[in-house]
Amino acid sequence: MRIRILAQTLLAALVGVTATAQNVKVDPKVSTYKKVSGINGNLNSIGSDTLNNLMAYWVEGFNKKYPNVKIQVEGKGSTTAPPALIEGTSQLGPMSREMKSEEADKFEKKFGYKPTKVAVAIDTLAVFVNKNNPIKSLSMQQVDAIFSKGRKGGHAKDIKTWGELGLTGEAANKPISLYGRNSASGTYGYFKEHALFKGDYKDSVKEQPGSSSVVQSVGSDRYAIGYSGIGYATSGVRAVPMSDEAKNGGAVFEATYANALSGKYPLSRYLYIYINKDPKKAIDPLTREFLKFVLSKEGQEIVVKDGFLPLTAKMEADEIAKLN
Numbered sequence: 001m002r003i004r005i006l007a008q009t010l011l012a013a014l015v016g017v018t019a020t021a022q023n024v025k026v027d028p029k030v031s032t033y034k035k036v037s038g039i040n041g042n043l044n045s046i047g048s049d050t051l052n053n054l055m056a057y058w059v060e061g062f063n064k065k066y067p068n069v070k071i072q073v074e075g076k077g078s079t080t081a082p083p084a085l086i087e088g089t090s091q092l093g094p095m096s097r098e099m100k101s102e103e104a105d106k107f108e109k110k111f112g113y114k115p116t117k118v119a120v121a122i123d124t125l126a127v128f129v130n131k132n133n134p135i136k137s138l139s140m141q142q143v144d145a146i147f148s149k150g151r152k153g154g155h156a157k158d159i160k161t162w163g164e165l166g167l168t169g170e171a172a173n174k175p176i177s178l179y180g181r182n183s184a185s186g187t188y189g190y191f192k193e194h195a196l197f198k199g200d201y202k203d204s205v206k207e208q209p210g211s212s213s214v215v216q217s218v219g220s221d222r223y224a225i226g227y228s229g230i231g232y233a234t235s236g237v238r239a240v241p242m243s244d245e246a247k248n249g250g251a252v253f254e255a256t257y258a259n260a261l262s263g264k265y266p267l268s269r270y271l272y273i274y275i276n277k278d279p280k281k282a283i284d285p286l287t288r289e290f291l292k293f294v295l296s297k298e299g300q301e302i303v304v305k306d307g308f309l310p311l312t313a314k315m316e317a318d319e320i321a322k323l324n
Contacts, residue, residue: 024257026300029313031320033296035065041286043071047081047094048186049210050229051271054121055094057302062293069286078186085276086110091287093274096123096186096229107276116277118319120294122309124255125190125267126230126239128215130222135165137241137252140266143195146176146225147205152197154245162223171223179217179226182207190269191227229271230255231307242266257309271308277322288323295319 045055052075059071071092074080081093082103099107099115107115127143129135138146142165144153151158159165163172180201181188188207192198208214211228218224219236233239243252244266251264259265273291277283293299300310311319 024304024309026297026304026310027313027316030297030300030311030316031295031313033065033293033298036285036289039066039286039289040068041070043069043092043286043290044084044090045071045073045075045092045094045273046084046090047075047092047274048078048096048271049075049181050078050096050123050185050187050231051075051094051120051273052210053231054271054303054306054308055092057306058290058294058299061298061302062290065293066289071290077182077184078189079184081274082107082115085115085274088276091275091284092290094120095272095274096269097190098272099274100189111276111278113279115274116322118273118275118291118295118322119270119311119315120273120291120319121271121300121303122257122260122311123269123271124230124239124260124265124309125187125195125227125269126233126255127195127242127267128218128226128228128233128237129240130218130224131236131238132222133162133167133171133238135162135167135240137243138165139250140195140242140244140246143242144197144199147178147180147191147201147227148196148199149202150199152199174223177221177224178202178205179214179221179224180205180207181211181214181227182209187211187227187229191267194267195227229308233307260309261312283323291323292320 055073078095081095084090085093086107141153141155145151145155145159162174211232214226214228215232218226239255241252241254243250253259253264255265260268295316303310
């Protein structure tokens with residue numbers, strides 16, 4: 001789900017937040033985490049690869065406050081989160097997309113209520129090229145024509161070479177080498193829905209087991225292109241500024257915090273942790289405190305440290321309310 005709740009009044013309230021993802025500050029109004037007594041036990045987290053590093057950092061920070069707590073993290077893709085929550089093999093289900101209706105329906109059939117979705121960070125899904133690639137920008141419609149079979153975005157023709165995107169010289173006749181995620185990934189599903197306009201990937205897309213693998217592949221292949229969360233950017237790749245011909249007059253926007261909040265960057269998304277919360281019962285204290293830590297100033301500073309984008313104080317308050 002693209003972020004659309006970000007009105008000008010909200011942007012004006014973000015004192016101390018800078019315009020670029022590389023120099024983001026956490027909203028000073030986000031709450032400071034306060035340690036409580038009696039927290040112990042074990043948690044399992046199964047789900048998103050995109051959130052893997054973030055989960056590890058959050059667990060490390062949480063363990064400093066609660067050294068007797070043990071949290072195991074497994075990140076093989078968002079598709080693995082719903083069945084783990086349903087089967088009770090995990091209490092935390094990190095996902096880089098929203099649950100599909102059929103996934104949520106299976107959960108509700110088992111428990112009689114819907115899973116609780118907690119937004120924990122903001123991500124700009126980036127289209128990466130090699131650092132030496134001079135391309136200035138891409139439209140969503142061009143990206144669709146590069147990666148998809150059917151071009152549901154409306155681009156006139158299939159795009160196979162860099163010359164078709166305006167590159168000259170040696171690069172002009174070079175085929176575009178495509179890298180992406182596998183079907184277990186929430187990033188795969190999000191990109192399919194939004195960048196491919198729900199179309200199908202080309203068979204030539206080289207599926208990678210993780211986000212870092214995509215970025216590493218693009219960084220080592222001068223004529224490659226791939227997609228991943230902005231948090232996985234390295235010095236070997238460059239995030240291409242994006243436009244949407246159907247919106248904003250085709251204006252080009254970089255994958256920055258301000259552009260994510262305003263909704264101008266076309267591939268902005270929330271990252272989630274899903275939990276099993278019975279609306280008739282109090283949430284498990286350990287799960288509650290871990291999520292409160294994640295949503296706190298300290299937890300959101302970890303978000304920034306890992307290259308993703310933090311929630312605003314208003315967003316934090318909305319998510320905290322789900323834990324009551």
